[in-house]
Amino acid sequence: MGFRVGKPYALRLEASPLPELxxxxxxxxxxxxxxxxxxxxxxxxxxxxxxxxxxxxxxxxxxxxxxxxxxxxxxxxxxxxxxxxxxxxxxxxxxxxxxxxxxxxxxxxxxxxxxxxxxxxxxxxxxxxxxxxxxxxxxxxxxxxxxxTEVPVDVEPLRIVHGPQPHPVGGKATPWWLKSRGRYIEVAIWTAGCNLRCPQCQNWETTYDGRTPPLTPREAALMVSEARRRYNVDRMAVSGGEPTLNRRWLINYFKQLKKLNPDEKARLHLDSNGTLLSKDYVDELVNEGGVTDIGLEPKAVRVETFKRITGIADTDLAQRLLNTSWEAVKYVVDNYAGRVFLGVGLPYNPAFVSMEEVYMFGVKLASINPEVQLCVLDYFPAFRRRDITRPSPLEMLKVKRVLEGTGLKFVVVQTAIGHIGPERRAT
CATH class of the missing domain: 3.10.20.30 (Beta-grasp domain)
Structure with a gap:
């Protein structure tokens, strides 16, 4: 007597080969x-x-x-x-x-x-x-x-969260003019779990954390609100991992955060890879969650580059993820200009992206809106790509110059010696 894989399942069986396991x-x-x-x-x-x-x-x-x-x-x-x-x-x-x-x-x-x-x-x-x-x-x-398989709506969602911690620079959607103030400007949490498999993941200890006890949306919102008061900042960010994976948790978190911080100075900031951000998801985040700042990171223009950066082997899936992220960028620009501050992120390391594609990325973003802030991240050795070398500040200035040559007006590059923003044009 055994168990057999197949349809219909033979409930009278107890053991047989299971090649799918x-x-x-x-x-x-x-x-x-x-x-x-x-x-x-x-x-x-x-x-x-x-x-x-x-x-x-x-x-x-x-x-x-x-x-x-x-x-x-x-x-x-x-x-x-x-x-x-x-x-x-x-x-x-x-x-x-x-x-x-x-x-x-x-x-x-x-x-x-x-x-x-x-x-x-x-x-x-x-x-x-x-x-x-x-x-x-x-x-x-x-x-x-x-x-x-149906979870009642009165059961609170859970999520593993790291932080909150104060941050002097912020993320992709932190306005460039705040990044060089020399003091804390945000408090942030990082959510565990990601739908991508980036071999050079810069925050893998959070991304792959399955051990830390989870929090409800309210528990996380209370912690972040207290951190805001402690560090005397107005910006409250969530990054990851990838925050958008658990939609119910994220929407409830922002709703709770908005209730706890109803003042006009409060800024609710989401950093995301954008690969799951459908139009209705963006609408819900802004209109119900009160999100004021969104950072998105399409990562590439070509699907082969996207696959190399993200570790997604399936071309059809990679193309869908890439398209969704770029569509989210355009949707926020077209529908929430003046209401939501949008920042876009571009990971850079010559090990996985060429200067040609950097230029292509700039052209694509400039065609949507040349005034969207672009923050280029100098990826350092981490996780499974400990073999790469962090780009030098001079190389990052070259990246900045290439991107500004596409017509982008607000390019920020992250370097080993600090962020260099639009106030310093790369000439």
Whole structure:
């Protein structure tokens, strides 16, 4: 008696080959002893891998090896929306639901459950498991588990958050004239989880954090509001990771933040890669969440460059993500000019983007609006790209000159010696 993958599922079976299932092993020779697997990445089942792949995606040394499990597994009984099913042991809730015919997507699409990060940080895939909010992407199934795929609106969303911390420079949507004041100008939080797999991720300890206890939107908003008072600033930012993955959490967070900071001086700032920012999402952030500043980072013009920067191998998916981000830039310009301060970010390192594409990026942005602020980020060695070299200040000035040559009026470049803004034209 066994379990067989296929449709219809043979509930009378208990074991048979399951070629779709995986487990991870450690390549000891590739391990760099960074201890990320002990302090950042979560392992929901250390004694028996359930194939969640959180460690596979988050290991800085790429020391995790993905193995196909073609062995036999015993079946366990789970209850999904009141109906009993039998599924193979040693898998996640997400995988069990997929085997039962449910579809997951990184997008919040109709008819799909959303699971955008796959590493446990964003909580967007959370379902009710035995009456509690649990992450489908990493939670192991067990005998008798009860799963509800519809989460009631009165159940507060959760998200792993780092911070708040004061910041003297801010992000992509921090106006350039504030960046050189020599004091704190913002307080910020960073949300865990990302839908991209950038090998040079500059904030990977947050992006791949699946261990820190999560916060509700109100808990995060209270902390940020207190930090605003403590550091005497008016700007409150959220970055990541990627904040937009968990839409319900983010909208509720900004609503709470707006209630706690109703004064006209308060600025609510979102930094995002823009890859999930649909038009209705932007509308909700601005009109209901009170967002006043948005930073977007399309990352490239060519899809091949986007794939190289983001680690997204699927060309169709990469093109969709890239298009969505650029469309969000244009939508904010066309619909919220004068109401929302927009900043655009461009990651730069010659290891993954050419000066030709830098120029193309400037031309594309200038065609939308040459007065949009562009902040160029000098990417340094990090995560899986410890082999790259941080661009020198002189090289960043060259980047600035190229971009200003496209007609852009407000170019800011981040350098090892500080930010250089539009008040200093690169001649």
């Amino acid at each position: 995986y487990y991870c092993t450690v390549d000891v020779e590739a391990c760099i002893n960074c201890l990320a697997c002990s302090y950042v990445i979560i392992c929901p089942s250390p004694k028996s891998c359930v194939g969640c792949l959180a460690c596979y995606h988050g290991c800085p040394g790429m020391a995790r090896r993905l193995m196909v499990d073609r062995g036999l597994r015993r079946a366990v009984n789970i209850v999904v929306n009141g109906v009993t099913h039998r599924v193979p042991e040693r898998i996640t809730v997400k995988k069990a639901l997929e085997l039962l015919g449910y579809t997951f997507s990184i997008y919040p699409e109709k008819g799909c459950l959303q699971a955008p990060c796959g590493t446990g940080g964003c909580y967007a895939c959370s379902l009710l498991v035995d009456g509690e909010l649990k992450r489908a992407c990493i939670t192991p199934i067990r005998e008798g588990m009860s799963i509800e």
